[in-house]
Amino acid sequence: MKKHMQFSPPSDTGIPPHPASHWSAIASAGMQARNFAGGYVARTAAIAPDFYSQTSLIKDIARLCDPDEPISDQTLLNVAVKYFFAYVHDGAQADEIPFPEISALFELFGRHQSLNEPDDDIETMHRLRQWSPVLRILADAPRAAHVMRAVINQKAIRPCLDDPYMGVDIGAGTGIMLLAQQIQARRLGYEDVFTWGYQDDPVCGERTHDLVRALGAGSVLLADPGRASASNLLQGRKLTYVANEVVAGIQQSYGAINFFRKYETFFEVAGPGLARTAFFPDGLIVYSRDVGVSLILSRENRFQPPPEYWDATFTPQGLILEGRVTPMHKLGADFYQYIE
Numbered sequence: 191m192k193k194h195m196q197f198s199p200p201s202d203t204g205i206p207p208h209p210a211s212h213w214s215a216i217a218s219a220g221m222q223a224r225n226f227a228g229g230y231v232a233r234t235a236a237i238a239p240d241f242y243s244q245t246s247l248i249k250d251i252a253r254l255c256d257p258d259e260p261i262s263d264q265t266l267l268n269v270a271v272k273y274f275f276a277y278v279h280d281g282a283q284a285d286e287i288p289f290p291e292i293s294a295l296f297e298l299f300g301r302h303q304s305l306n307e308p309d310d311d312i313e314t315m316h317r318l319r320q321w322s323p324v325l326r327i328l329a330d331a332p333r334a335a336h337v338m339r340a341v342i343n344q345k346a347i348r349p350c351l352d353d354p355y356m357g358v359d360i361g362a363g364t365g366i367m368l369l370a371q372q373i374q375a376r377r378l379g380y381e382d383v384f385t386w387g388y389q390d391d392p393v394c395g396e397r398t399h400d401l402v403r404a405l406g407a408g409s410v411l412l413a414d415p416g417r418a419s420a421s422n423l424l425q426g427r428k429l430t431y432v433a434n435e436v437v438a439g440i441q442q443s444y445g446a447i448n449f450f451r452k453y454e455t456f457f458e459v460a461g462p463g464l465a466r467t468a469f470f471p472d473g474l475i476v477y478s479r480d481v482g483v484s485l486i487l488s489r490e491n492r493f494q495p496p497p498e499y500w501d502a503t504f505t506p507q508g509l510i511l512e513g514r515v516t517p518m519h520k521l522g523a524d525f526y527q528y529i530e
Contacts, residue, residue: 208220208247218306227469232508234331239291240528241265241529243268243284244286244288244289245284246286247272247275248284254342257379263528266335267337267525268337270328271411273369274334275291277315277321277398283401283402287408293316296331301316302322303319303322311411315464316381321393321397323391323394324394324398325364327366327439328364330522332529337366338366339431339512342374343512347374347431347447347468354382354384355384356431357386357431357432358424358432359386361387361437362387362389362435363438364412367470368407371385372405375430380469385409386423387410389413395412415455416455418437422458425459426463427460428465429460429467430455432468437471444506445504450494453493457492468487475506476504478503481499485504
């Protein structure tokens with residue numbers, strides 16, 4: 191496996207000065223079931239598929255930021271697999287990575303929770319295990335590409351180019367939605383773009399921040415947006431876009447602590463600045479076995495359940511994206527044709 195140089199992120203946060211306060215930033219594929227590259231390893235010695243271009247991730251992103259450059263599902267899948275590689279290998283975003291290296295890394299992730307093989311790179315396996323909680327979304331490359339498409343193609347945005355673009359991810363995970371927001375903003379014509387995410391896992395959060403900063407895609411704050419002190423950064427701002435990468439995961443469960451309280455605090459603090467804000471997802475369909483009900487969570491109800499269900503646990507059944515309901519198990523299905 192190719193080694194990559196260490197990257198030292200800039201010290202500034204990339205977040206515009208707050209009017210009232212100042213901050214400094216601090217699967218196995220899918221659910222161990224989808225290893226998108228495994229087939230290439232086994233059948234074709236990792237011959238690059240048609241969607242893959244051996245250009246650097248940085249160059250691919252620059253092209254996607256150009257509004258005259260068409261975006262296809264293949265180009266998004268190409269970026270998704272390179273983002274996964276760059277997350278694991280410092281500095282790889284600037285390199286032209288041969289596809290066999292990409293494929294080999296996915297293969298490693300497909301078994302990273304098991305014992306090492308004799309020839310495994312120990313440091314790489316350690317990183318995969320350390321960052322496993324967030325890498326699960328990236329490791330399901332079709333799913334990662336799908337959520338990028340949903341953000342970039344968001345139709346609900348009403349651009350106001352006199353104001354800066356301000357995007358937030360309240361569950362930043364790997365930061366890929368912050369990257370998608372940057373692409374979205376540039377394609378809409380914004381010149382002043384500020385994006386930042388919240389990540390309360392110190393191990394993954396540091397890595398996500400480093401990569402996001404390296405790509406010029408904003409910053410990640412090591413903070414829980416469910417705490418008012420963390421969300422105070424949002425006061426007095428006109429937010430353009432709000433995402434939550436966490437909802438793109440599978441085998442998630444949502445309750446008061448890890449979901450409802452975050453949105454409750456977010457809307458209480460940022461409410462006045464949400465008049466023109468678009469959200470990912472547009473809506474979330476959830477089910478609780480505890481109380482036997484299904485709910486639609488959206489900006490209209492502030493992603494909150496009725497008070498009597500506040501203490502219940504819910505599992506996601508589908509997302510409302512791109513004007514339609516997408517069942518959770520079909521998120522990414524549009525992209526399967528390119529990897530079969």
